[in-house]
Amino acid sequence: MTPIRLDNCHISSHTSPTMTQAIPITIIHYDEIALKGDNRRRFEECLAENIRAKLKRAGLLDCKIRRLYGRITAAHGTWDALQTQTFxxxxxxxxxxxxxxxxxxxxNDLDDIEYAALxxxxxxxxxxxxxxxxxxxxxxPFNSKETNIQIGSAVQHASGAGVDLTNPELTIHIDITQDGSFVYANKIAGPGGLPTGIQSKALVLISGGIDSPVASFMMQKRGITPVYLHFHSYPFTSDASIDKVKRLVQQLDTFSGPSPLYMQPFSDIQKAILRDVPDKYxxxxxxxxxxxxxxxLAQNIGAKALITGEALGQVASQTMQNMAVIENAVSMPILRPLIGFDKxxxxxxxxxxxxxxxxTEPHDDCCTVFMPKKPATRATLSDIEEVEKRLLISSLVEQALNTIV
Known part of the structure; x- marks a missing residue:
C-alpha cells in the first residue's frame, strides 16, 4: 500500500474544530443506555462519572470527560504508551x-472529514x-451517501486499496453530530451492560470458588453496587479461602471500583448444626x-438483594426443591444470575x-467441612422447619453478626 500523505492536515489541541483542524479525542459509545427514555440522562451521567472515577484511580488526571447526546468523549493531553494502555x-x-x-x-465539512479520514x-x-x-x-449540505463517496474516493486514491463493503480490512467510521464529525477506525470493545451504581447495592455471598465471582460480575454488569460476604471455617480449615477471596474481590474491583468485603467465621454454627441436625440435612x-x-447484614448496610453463584442441579443443595427450601429462610430477593448456566x-x-x-487454587470451603455422605436432594420445608426447632436460630444469627469483620 502506498503511504498516505497529509500535507494539509493540521492536528490541533483546541477545544472545538475549525477548518483543516483535527482534534484528537476518544469517542465512547454505549448500547442499552440509549433505550432508557426519560431516564437516559441519569444513566449517561452515571457512566461519565464512573469513567472519571476510574481514570482518577489510575492516575490519569488530565482527561476531560464530556457527555454528548448519544456518546461520551474523553479529551486528554499527550500521553506516553503506558498511559495510553492504562487509559x-x-x-x-x-x-x-x-x-x-x-x-x-x-x-461538519467534507474537506475536513476527508483530511481526518486520510x-x-x-x-x-x-x-x-x-x-x-x-x-x-x-x-x-451533504448526506451519508455523498460522504461515503467523497471520502471513499479520497482514501482509494491516496492508498490504492480496494473497496470492500462486506469484510474490509479497515473500516473508517464517520459520526456526524451537532458537535462536529468524529472520524475513527479501530473500535475497542468494552464490557457493555449498565454503569455500576445505577441500581441498588447488593450483598454477594462469595465462596472462593469459580461460580460466585462470575455471579458478581454478571450482576455488576446490570448496574448493582457489590458488597461481599465470605463465610469461612478457620481454624478448622486453613486461611487459604480468606486470601483467595480477597484477591478475587480485588480482581472484580477492576470493573466496579473498591468494594467492601466482610468475613464471617462460620465454624461455631457448623458445630451446632453437626450436633443437632441429621447428616442429610x-x-x-x-x-x-x-x-x-x-x-x-444486607439490611444493616442498605443492600436490597442477595447474590449467589448457584446453578440449577450443579450440587446437592442446588436442586429446585432444595433451593426453594433454602430461600424460604429469608424474605429479601435472592438473585441467581448463573441459574441456567452450564459449568x-x-x-x-x-x-x-x-x-x-x-x-481454582486449592482451598477448603466451609460447606465441605463435615460434609455428609448422602446429602438430601429433595428436602421438604416441613421437615427442615421441624429440624430447626432443635437449634436456637435467632441466637446463632446474632452470634454470627457479632463476629463479622
Missing amino acids: HESLQTTFGVAFFADALLVA SIAGRQPFQTFGIVTRRAVKNT RIIMYRRLMMRIAER KDIIQKAQAIGTYDIS
Whole structure:
C-alpha cells in the first residue's frame, strides 16, 4: 500500500474544530443506555462519572470527560504508551461502555472529514477498506451517501486499496453530530451492560470458588453496587479461602471500583448444626443460616438483594426443591444470575474476567467441612422447619453478626 500523505492536515489541541483542524479525542459509545427514555440522562451521567472515577484511580488526571447526546468523549493531553494502555484498559473494564475508539474531531465539512479520514487511514496498512457514515443531524449540505463517496474516493486514491463493503480490512467510521464529525477506525470493545451504581447495592455471598465471582460480575454488569460476604471455617480449615477471596474481590474491583468485603467465621454454627441436625440435612441448614445472616447484614448496610453463584442441579443443595427450601429462610430477593448456566459456560466467563486461576487454587470451603455422605436432594420445608426447632436460630444469627469483620 502506498503511504498516505497529509500535507494539509493540521492536528490541533483546541477545544472545538475549525477548518483543516483535527482534534484528537476518544469517542465512547454505549448500547442499552440509549433505550432508557426519560431516564437516559441519569444513566449517561452515571457512566461519565464512573469513567472519571476510574481514570482518577489510575492516575490519569488530565482527561476531560464530556457527555454528548448519544456518546461520551474523553479529551486528554499527550500521553506516553503506558498511559495510553492504562487509559484503554480502564475503559475496557468500565460497565456501560459498549466500545470506544481513538478518533479525530473535525467540523461538519467534507474537506475536513476527508483530511481526518486520510489521517486515520495512514495509521495502519490495509488492502481493502470501507466507509460507514452515520448522521445524527440532518442539516448538513451533504448526506451519508455523498460522504461515503467523497471520502471513499479520497482514501482509494491516496492508498490504492480496494473497496470492500462486506469484510474490509479497515473500516473508517464517520459520526456526524451537532458537535462536529468524529472520524475513527479501530473500535475497542468494552464490557457493555449498565454503569455500576445505577441500581441498588447488593450483598454477594462469595465462596472462593469459580461460580460466585462470575455471579458478581454478571450482576455488576446490570448496574448493582457489590458488597461481599465470605463465610469461612478457620481454624478448622486453613486461611487459604480468606486470601483467595480477597484477591478475587480485588480482581472484580477492576470493573466496579473498591468494594467492601466482610468475613464471617462460620465454624461455631457448623458445630451446632453437626450436633443437632441429621447428616442429610446439614448442607441445607448451613445454607439457610448463611442466608439469614446475609440478610441481616444486607439490611444493616442498605443492600436490597442477595447474590449467589448457584446453578440449577450443579450440587446437592442446588436442586429446585432444595433451593426453594433454602430461600424460604429469608424474605429479601435472592438473585441467581448463573441459574441456567452450564459449568463450561461459567468456567469460560471466569477465564475471560480473570478470576478462574485464583478460583481454582486449592482451598477448603466451609460447606465441605463435615460434609455428609448422602446429602438430601429433595428436602421438604416441613421437615427442615421441624429440624430447626432443635437449634436456637435467632441466637446463632446474632452470634454470627457479632463476629463479622
